[in-house]
Amino acid sequence: MQSECAGLHVGLIMDGNGRWAEARALPRGHGHEAGIAALRRVAEAAPDLGVGTLTLYAFSSDNWRRPPAEVAFLMSLFGHYLAAEAERLAARGARLSVIGRRDRLPAGLADTIARAEAATAAGRRLHLRLAVDYSARDAILRAAARVTCLDDLTRDGFSRLVTGEAPDVDLLIRTSGEQRLSDFLLWESAYAELHFTDRLWPDFGPDDLAEALRIFRRRERRFGGLPAAA
């Protein structure tokens, strides 16, 4: 198992690409392209802001319900992003992982993912995790199916089955004003601090991440205990 990058685990539900485009009378695809540019900026800024693991929700397993043309466009965007970005990420010390199912992805994308993961495997500054065809409930179900002996099952052991190597989420951010989890990192977010912002994802930048982290650092996490002063 690889050691995790030092720093916080931030989960990011990148929402609002479609509304961003619609507000400009552009096709939704333009919003997704602008969303990729935002992803690049935020991933680049993350390590200097104290983020060690950044998990970005790019495509949910329920997003297959969208029109085939939008789904195809998104899949091709992911392929281009991964192919174009792997070298840059590696140079910046980022390790890329894609979480979610791979068996339903278009031909070629799974190979592109594997190449990008291999090219960035040595990264220790940031673990950048992209969730594609991801469903937290499916991840929990698949983990349950791997349990061989219920008597030996511990919370930590099951956690490893669900999450692989990733730590619990410290801060979960969702853009675009929606305040729901949409089946993202349900197990890992048991004690995550939640941050909702009206900013649409293509407009979200390093300053917004820094602001969310500033607010996070002022919060007191109790994990069921009492306030520190009590």
Ligand code: IPE
């Ligand atoms: C998020 O933006 C990207 C994906 C879910 C793929 P949306 O496409 O959901 O944008 P809105 O919510 O329609 O504005």
Ligand code: IPE
């Ligand atoms: C959640 O956004 C998935 C991603 C951001 C990839 P959606 O836009 O699909 O979520 P709902 O349908 O509004 O809950």
Ligand code: MG
């Ligand atoms: Mg949405």
